[in-house]
Amino acid sequence: MKNVKRVDIIFGAYTQEKYKVLEQALKKSSDQIISEVIESGLKGRGGAGFPTGLKWKYTAQEKELVKYVVCNADEGEPGTFKDREILTRVPRKVFSGMAMCGKAIGAKKGYLYLRGEYLYMLPELMEELELFHNSVKEFNFDFKIEIAMGSGAYICGEESALFESIEGKRGEPRNKPPYPTVSGVFGKPTVINNVETFVNTMMIMRLGVDEFKKLGTSDSRGSKLFSVSGDTPIAGIYEIELGMSLQDFVDEFGDGDTKAVQVGGASGFCVPRKKFKDTIIGFEGVPTGGSMMLFNSSRSMYNVLKNYVEFFEEESCGQCTPCRVGCQQLKKGIEAVKKGEKSAAYLVTLQKLADTMKISSKCGLGQSVANSFSSIVDNFKEEMIY
Amino acid sequence: MPEIKELVKGLADKHGRGRESLIPILQGIIAEERYISDAAMSEVAVELDMSAALVYGTATFYSFLDTEPRGKYVIRICKTITCDMKGKKQIVKTLEDLLKIKVGETTKDNKFTLLETNCLGWCHKGPAMLINSIPYDTLDVNKVTEIIMDYIRK
Ligand SMILES: Cc1cc2nc3c(=O)[nH]c(=O)nc-3n(C[C@H](O)[C@H](O)[C@H](O)COP(=O)(O)O)c2cc1C
Ligand code: SF4
Numbered sequence: 001m002k003n004v005k006r007v008d009i010i011f012g013a014y015t016q017e018k019y020k021v022l023e024q025a026l027k028k029s030s031d032q033i034i035s036e037v038i039e040s041g042l043k044g045r046g047g048a049g050f051p052t053g054l055k056w057k058y059t060a061q062e063k064e065l066v067k068y069v070v071c072n073a074d075e076g077e078p079g080t081f082k083d084r085e086i087l088t089r090v091p092r093k094v095f096s097g098m099a100m101c102g103k104a105i106g107a108k109k110g111y112l113y114l115r116g117e118y119l120y121m122l123p124e125l126m127e128e129l130e131l132f133h134n135s136v137k138e139f140n141f142d143f144k145i146e147i148a149m150g151s152g153a154y155i156c157g158e159e160s161a162l163f164e165s166i167e168g169k170r171g172e173p174r175n176k177p178p179y180p181t182v183s184g185v186f187g188k189p190t191v192i193n194n195v196e197t198f199v200n201t202m203m204i205m206r207l208g209v210d211e212f213k214k215l216g217t218s219d220s221r222g223s224k225l226f227s228v229s230g231d232t233p234i235a236g237i238y239e240i241e242l243g244m245s246l247q248d249f250v251d252e253f254g255d256g257d258t259k260a261v262q263v264g265g266a267s268g269f270c271v272p273r274k275k276f277k278d279t280i281i282g283f284e285g286v287p288t289g290g291s292m293m294l295f296n297s298s299r300s301m302y303n304v305l306k307n308y309v310e311f312f313e314e315e316s317c318g319q320c321t322p323c324r325v326g327c328q329q330l331k332k333g334i335e336a337v338k339k340g341e342k343s344a345a346y347l348v349t350l351q352k353l354a355d356t357m358k359i360s361s362k363c364g365l366g367q368s369v370a371n372s373f374s375s376i377v378d379n380f381k382e383e384m385i386y
Numbered sequence: 387m388p389e390i391k392e393l394v395k396g397l398a399d400k401h402g403r404g405r406e407s408l409i410p411i412l413q414g415i416i417a418e419e420r421y422i423s424d425a426a427m428s429e430v431a432v433e434l435d436m437s438a439a440l441v442y443g444t445a446t447f448y449s450f451l452d453t454e455p456r457g458k459y460v461i462r463i464c465k466t467i468t469c470d471m472k473g474k475k476q477i478v479k480t481l482e483d484l485l486k487i488k489v490g491e492t493t494k495d496n497k498f499t500l501l502e503t504n505c506l507g508w509c510h511k512g513p514a515m516l517i518n519s520i521p522y523d524t525l526d527v528n529k530v531t532e533i534i535m536d537y538i539r540k
Pocket of ligand 1: 043044045046047048049050052072073074075076077154155156157158159160192193194195197363364365
């Protein structure tokens, strides 16, 4: 029996009439849209997994005249490339989701924040955008989308840093609260969702809540795009129902010699072979924005960890000390242990540092360094030393 | 420098002169000049009526808003682990040999700058690189040589 259930909905063909699903959705009331999205159980696809319907509801409740919809297409997590594929193949579904959100919360303007690495996609996106603007005008709905380009900063995927960047500032995360639903871009109530999340909201409209809920498990509704890379004969993007075990995943995608899978990118967790069977991929187990990197037994997990720590060191915005200095020290520390300048016991000190970063860093970047650090050091200690 | 003045003015006319126009304007300078010189930053500050320190602070935050001279073609090779596993080091060496520069350097004729960057989003087709804004994936020694030869002839 196949335990990895592939589906093909996200990239499914457009309706024959342009923007038909959106046109029908716009006939529903704001309350109706929000209750359907809540009822579907959809959780955000950007990694954190916040219930999408609730986010929309909270923003709808704010009594400001100006509100915004923001689509997060910063996709900087190492090992993720699904949002690029969505925006290349089915941008219409993304724009539709943003417009429907606009209707639900009472916003007239949306931003698509596209990472600088994807600048080459801009001409085609602008073409589709023109079509979109013409269509919403025909539907008598007042909603405009603007594309804001990033410029090579991973931290701008963090929602409040992304807002700062749209406002023309350094991409430094803000303190929370206030949350975006209250004060987002330009200080106004804002819904920010991942590219895939917006597509999912349109899937709910197209399939209906009941059909959508049949996909996945009770904790993880729907299907998910996985970006599969590393030691696999079939690297690529796959749409799979959530809730499978990592063992099932490895049976499908591994090269027969998989020793570890990094689930969720550099800020995610490393799962070693002996834990494949007991690890569920989904919000009830190990969540992921979709990044799945496979490593076989020829790979040095020290190199993998060092690559991740260097990534964080470079991409830390430098605003708060635990993260800025912590990343530097973690990198120096593992190098010193590897060279034998420090004893193996020093790894415990470094893990304490990573734990301190988890509780004292200002944003998700510094807070999640410990995920990969501890899971790799714990499971592959001998590779860190020898 | 009159050309920079013209360029900045044109970009400000296009994008507006508010704070939220700053990054699009800086990106516009990059598209034309490949880097943002001190003179360009001062010009932006005057045009948008803000301090030069603010312009500098913003520009230097973003890795694609280069503030050091760059060649006409900026090559950025992905150094994330998945591209590394697929032979990125060999690609870097090939490029260094072809262009006779090291990572971080610019050729004497100001035509190429060679840089490394974090995940480009082509992990399933590594190794990957960007030349200005164009991505190239599944690189091997032959392919990358051909690509660079094309640019050399341009
Ligand atoms: C350092 C950091 C980087 C992030 N990068 C992204 C990203 O590239 N894309 C994304 O959708 N969310 C990213 N997020 C999560 C966003 O802050 C936010 O939670 C998400 O866009 C919400 O959308 P969702 O509810 O649809 O998942 C990042 C978070 C952190 C802390
Ligand atoms: S945790 Fe790191 S990235 Fe986040 S605000 Fe602090 S220094 Fe910046």
